[in-house]
Amino acid sequence: MIAVIKCTGKLPRLPRHSQLTRWFWEGLDQGVLQTTRCADCGRLSFPPRPDCPDCLGERTEWQILPPSGTLYSRTRIHVVPEAFIDAAPLDVGIIDHDAGLRFLCWLVEGAQTAPLDSRLELVALRYANGTVFGARPEVTGNA
Incomplete structure (x- = not known):
């Protein structure tokens, strides 16, 4: 299970959902990070x-x-498509x-300023109109 963070507002644009990827997005909304194997x-x-x-197995x-x-x-993206103007600048990472x-x-x-090679944890970012994933600094030890 991954942490689900409730965010205010709506996403300016939702990722495309297909018959296959719908399982990924529905799982993410419930705090489950999954993919195909x-x-x-x-x-x-x-x-x-x-x-x-x-x-090439099916x-x-x-x-x-x-x-x-x-x-x-x-990286920090300052020049964004119009749909994301209210969210600019956008901090994204690989x-x-x-x-x-x-x-x-x-x-x-805080992951926006984390040094490269920092340990991060993937989280679900739940907005009013959908869920996407993000990353934050990994929590170590007992909180």
Whole structure:
């Protein structure tokens, strides 16, 4: 399970949901980070896909992922599309997930200034009209 952070307002634009990815987005809204895994060779894929990019197998299954990763890269976007003007600047980063995947997501709760190679945790950002994922500094020890 990952943390679900309730955010105010609405997302200016929702990610596209397909018949396949709907399971990812519905799970994320419930605090479950998951993606597809090839039932033949075991390769994880993100974004979720109906086939394997390695062995071309067509049997996939959903696998729940832990929330942890490392900050590979980050940037602040000042010039944004009109739909995102109220949210500018946008802080985004690339997270090298512990399962070997890479996620591009919003950086929140201090991750915007985290040094590269910092440990981050993926979180669900729940807005009034939908949920997306982001990353924040990993909480260590007992809080």
